[in-house]
Amino acid sequence: MSLSDDVLRHRFQGCLLGLAIGDALGGKFEAQSAEGIRARFPTVSSLIDYPQEEIWYTDDTQMAIGVAETLADHGEIVERHLCTAFASNYVPSRGYGRGARAVLEAMEEGRDYRQVAEQYFPGGSYGNGAAMRVAPVGLLFRDDQSRLWEQARLSALPTHLHPLGIEGAQLLALAVALGSHSQSLDRDTFFTNLLTACQSAAYRTKLEEAARVRTADDLSHLGNRIEALESVPTAIASFALTPESFEETVSHVIFVGGDTDTLAAMAGAVSGAYLGIDRLPQRLVGLVESSPKGRSYLLELADRLFARHRQLTPAA
Ligand SMILES: [Mg+2]
Incomplete structure (x- = not known):
């Protein structure tokens, strides 16, 4: 059964706001140890209640906004427009x-940003910087998996040329798409879909491990680092562990x-695409910054992306 327009639009909004909330909440603890965070916040609710x-x-949400703007304006990734948006x-x-920073400054100044990227990341970056911003690709191309896979690759290329950096983005986009389709998440089907799409042995091994996660403590074995391989499967596993709770999904990766x-931005985006804006913690939605590209803008951007999606895939 397909979702009504209103439900689906709310999922687009949930995805972008979920990303921003996860990013903002997780940003308060970046580079801290699991023990340090746990000592201050022993429970999920203590963490969720923390912001006043x-x-x-x-940067995660900021770059995702660039991806979403490019897709809303042009209906696909066009590298020139994407770099202008970044x-x-x-x-x-x-x-x-x-x-x-160096790559973006080269983009701003019209210099050869690919050469700068190669200088900083010889052989291409395999960090999670492409995955952290890819969620809008998963929304727009939720009904066309081969297009999603290719568009996620294109959205990664300006900064991430390493196959593991690209595949991390592709898998996260697919997780968003799958989440946005599910009415009641079937874990086995979810992981089977991801594993079928998966191309490298490295991600296959990680996703198989992610599928076996049964407790929040298991998440730490999947990794918490900036490499895409050490964070994308962790975020996906956290969503699949507690699909009905945005609060738990996001907190569990912060506790890692x-x-x-970035862990919480990715987990929050997938969770929000599944739950929709109405099932996000409303107090935190209300606390998302009121800057020019803050909460209201993100909601409006999600609506623009949804309108573009409807052009690609008219309602049945
Ligand atoms: Mg960041």
Whole structure:
């Protein structure tokens, strides 16, 4: 059974807001140890209740906005437009890594950004920087898996040329698409779909391990680092462990420590695409920054992306 327009539109909104909330909440703990975070926040609710003021997202959401704007405006990834969007959204203080800053500054100044990327990441970056921003691709191409796979690759290329960086983005986009389709998540089907799409032995092994996760403590074995291989499967596993709870999905990856903003941004995007905006914690939705590209803009951008999706895939 397909979802009604309203339900699906709410899932687009849930995905972008889920990404921003995960990113902003996780951003408060970036690079901290699992033990340190656990000592301060022993429970999921203590972590979720922690923010009392506006929460500000980091580079993850900022770059995802660039991807979403490009897709909403052009209906597909066009590298020239994508780089313009990245450059126009770029605010260095949002937590970009050193290599990403250099590449984005080259984009801004019209220099050869691929050469700069190669200089910082010889052989291509296999970090999670393409996966952290890819969720809008998963939404727009949710009904066309081969197009999704190719568009996710194109969205990665300006900064991530290594196959593991690209495949991480493709798998996360697919997880978003699968989440956006499910009415009641069937874990086995979810992981079978991901494993069928998976191309490398490295991700296959990780996803098989992710499919076996039964407790939040198991998540730490999957990794918490900035490499896509050490974080994308962790985020996906956290969603599949507690699909009915955004709060648990996002908190569990923050409790893993390490690259908490990106882990929680990715987990939050998949969770939000499944649950929809109405099942996100409304207090945190209300605390998302009220800046020009804050909460209201993200909701409007999700609506624009949904309208574009309807052009590609008219309602049955
Ligand atoms: Mg970040």
